[in-house]
Amino acid sequence: MxxxxxxxxxxxxxxxxxxxxxxxxxxxxxxxxxxxxxxxxxxxxxxxxxxxxxxxxxxxxxxxxxxxxxxxxxxxxxxxxxxxxxxxxxxxxxxxxxxxxxxxxxxxxxxxxxxxxxxxxxxxxLAELLYDKNIVGVDKVRDSVTNPLKGARIAVHYGCHLIKPRKDREFGATEILDTEAPTWMEELVGALGATPVEYRQKMQCCGAGGGVRGYDIVHALDIANEKLINLQEVGVDALTDICPFCQLQFDRGQIEIEEKFGVKYNLPVLHYCELLGLAQGMSPQDLALDLHAISCEPFLQKVL
Amino acid sequence: MARIKGYPEALEAKLRDRYVYGEDTNGKFTETVEKISMSIPHMCYQCGTCTASCPSAPRSSYRIRKFVRRVALGLETEALTDPDLWLCTTCYSCTDRCPRDIAPTDVIMAMRNLAFKRDIIPVNFLKTVQAIYTTGHGVPNNDVNRAARVKLGMDADPPTTHTYKEFIPGIQKILDYYKLKANADRIVKEREG
Missing domain, CATH: 1.20.1050.140 (Glutathione S-transferase Yfyf (Class Pi); Chain A, domain 2)
Incomplete structure (x- = not known):
């Protein structure tokens, strides 16, 4: 094209x-x-x-x-x-x-x-461009899928700085202006054939921003850990994000949480672009998924 | 028809002045924070929606409402020397929900700027400055990642300042304009030797 x-x-x-x-x-x-x-x-x-x-x-x-x-x-x-x-x-x-x-x-x-x-x-x-039907839109994303991620339960972490503070933001698609209970990312996840899953406090921050991850790592990880507990409660195969820093906090953060708090989640964390890649037929090797701290294997076995 | 009440001149002037004065307060502080943050903390009526929205509040003594009050009262030293100032993750939930249209997050950022002027700053912030000064990146590339990039059919280094190093002097000029690298080096050395 x-x-x-x-x-x-x-x-x-x-x-x-x-x-x-x-x-x-x-x-x-x-x-x-x-x-x-x-x-x-x-x-x-x-x-x-x-x-x-x-x-x-x-x-x-x-x-x-x-x-x-x-x-x-x-x-x-x-x-x-x-x-x-x-x-x-x-x-x-x-x-x-x-x-x-x-x-x-x-x-x-x-x-x-x-x-x-x-x-x-x-x-x-990119996430806003994918959702905006004047640029791409959910239907076109769905049409591009050759390997539907069928059977996978995927939760979304929106992160903070794309959509907040709402008062300043301007988006082509007004759905993105909802910062309390948005569902536009869930629509994008659904377009890949996966089942989007809601969970408690999904709009909460990952805890890494504002220099807090560097300043007080235990404090930052405790915020991420709260989200991981809420995710575990509903049972998901993967968490998807649209921010590599949030991804780092949840992916490498799980290793640090195990060291510091003694709890283990083994929850694969993938950027939406990585998910879209898998759904469009890219292989885990094409996506260097082996660089992730938490193995994506259980999730991949479900969708490939 | 509404009529303006004729208060004595001295009282009227006092009512017009929104800053608070006391032995340990500094009205200028309120004004400076408002200018840097481009926000209006003096409008706060202490409802606490900010603290209730804050992911840091349940796990620490950090109370964003208290910080906003300190600004309104001009309690400069009390605000800038409180280590909790650095526990804001800048998630902007408070800013989104503030019924007085204040941006508490930006108020915190303004206070952090003023704290830095007194050399109050966690070192990790300064190490990011040092990394960017040398490489252009806060999180620079490494060998494991270079190998992975090559395996993906990409260049070992991204087409950023990592590949186009001729852009780095420009970045250094911007940072030097604000004497940021010199200050960062000095403070890191003082703390870590």
Missing amino acids: EAKHKYAFYLGCIAPNRYPGSEAAAIKTSRKLGIELVPLKGASCCPAPGAFGSIDLNVWYAMAARNIVLAEQMKTDIALLCNGCYKSIWEVNHKLKHNDELRDGVNEVLKTIDMEYKGSINVYH
Whole structure:
């Protein structure tokens, strides 16, 4: 299929440097859905909104703006696959577009590296593009499936920074603006042939953000552990996310939770792009699922 | 027709002034936090919806409502030296639910910015700065991952600053503009030797 939509693919850190399968899957699966993702050369960390925002918001604005300008120079909108990156790249873009004082301040810094923020592009999360029927939509996602994930019970972790704070956000599909009990990701999971599963406090944070994972790991893991208890209660084969940092917290976090709290869940955690890849016929090897800390085997046996 | 009550001038001026003054308070603090956060913590009526929405509250002494009150009262030192300031995961649940349209999360971020000016900051935040200064990434690539990328048919390094290292001096210039790397190095050295 010829690509109807082209985006500069902003990678961030954890996807390319810890879960490269999700990067590979994003590029491959998008192509089948009419989206071409081209490299955003020279992009850096978004930078991490918790760490940089806490230290000095002005640095956060300027560093994120540099990444946005790279896409402006390509005259291409940005697509990305991480909620944390979305917070930095989308929100700084939005703030700079609407606040002249802030934008002048940022441009003063960017001038020292011969760059200028113009506010000429938009930023999107891949999940929102997949759901938006003007771009892809649930029906087209369903039509692209060659290996339905039949019989698999999959729960969704939405994460925080794509949809919250709701007051600031703007989405083509208004369903995404529901931050209390959304179901649009469940629709996307259902489109793959799997059974989406609801659970207690599904909108709760993974606990990793705001620098807390680095500052007080036991505190951060305790928040993730609460979600894992709630997931265990309803019985799921896998948890899916749209944020590599949440994924890291739930995947590697389960190993740390076992060490620190002595409880074991063995719950496979997959980025939605990885799930979509499996449903479109990519193999576990194509997705480097062996890099996951928690083995995806039991889940794979069910769906392959 | 509504009529403006004629209070004495001194009282009227006092009523117009929304900042609180006392021996251990600093009205300027409220003002500065409001400017950095682009939010309005002085409007808080202490309903506690924020604390009730907070995933950190049930497992610690962190109370976001208390921090917002401290801002409104100008209790600068009490707020900035409380270690609980660093337990906000920035999930924005409080911001989503605040009936007074305050963004408590952004209020916390503003206070963290002010704490950093006093060198109050957990080291893990500074280590992210150091990693980005050298590589452009907060979480840089490693050998296991490089091998996996090659197996996937991708380049060992992503097409970011990892491949295009010529972009790194620009990043360093931005960080140096704010003296962030120098401060990070200094504070890390002071804490860890």
